[in-house]
Amino acid sequence: MTTSNSKISPESDGRRQRTERSRTAIIEASLSLLEEGILVPTAQQISDRAGVGIRTFFRHFEDMNTLFEAVDDSIRSHYEMLILTGDRNGTLEERIDHAVDRHAAVYEQIANIILSAAAQRWRYDVLRKNYARSQRGLRKDLDNLLPEIKDLPQSTREAIDAIASFEMWNRLREHQGQSKRSTISIVSSLLKTLIIQ
Template identity: 60%
Template structure:
């Protein structure tokens, strides 16, 4: 009987450890979603309901928390940005692409802002941000194969117009509604892509 009880102990500890780890990740992501773009280890530990020592028992440093958070959420991000209706005329596909990006930017805008605010500190964030930017460029060209015929400066203009940074400027700095921001981005992309 003693053997049975003790043999299950390591599994129990491992499960508790995994739950604590997941609670730490979810706490950090929840805080970022709420607008706390640079949460501290102390804030994360309090939100997760674990001691500060527990945070650093599970994670070597803050950067390693971001690494696991990115791995945890990558599929969620990709489901949004890679989804959407890709059929129709060029004008329809431009609208669909912008609407799909707007959905992702609205859902994960604070995660992107957090990454932008901290990528100078953590090489992993900088690397991941670069990877996502390359993915977004490729994704837009999948939506709009017509981009291949644009010259280099027009192509860069398209990616600038479709970027989170431009979206954030319209929504946050200029205070536009989501619908108005979509309209502006669509109008600008049409002017560059369809006019060519």
């Protein structure tokens, strides 16, 4: 005979589903605010956008650090796939173009998320770790796509990473007013100058 303890009651299952919906709503609200350019959203702003009370927010996330970790978990596979997909064949010149195109796709989609992390990295350990992991991932991807750069002098390699970085991309796009197409052209040209001997 099955005891009632081994079954999940409809009431309990409904509670669990509501809990999961609230948690998802909070994560999606955080992303929505960031995408709109609110780079340092408060727990209250996020709760309001998610349509939940502030107490519900803190039942799901004990602090902003745990929220940022959940947000990163929810989007990481998407932006990592953007980097890793695309054509990895061709001449060195073609592969440089492919690398810049892939980075551009990521930078354009998650620019405000990166800027938010940069603005708050000093405060939250999870953001520092996520940023460091992303930098290692981008460097590794360049190594895989452009193995020729491993044989270049260290100072040249560091310059390559700087040129391929989000910081360079953001400066050209936001501070110097370049279009996406123009920025891709500038970054590709600089990388080719350094890499193609």
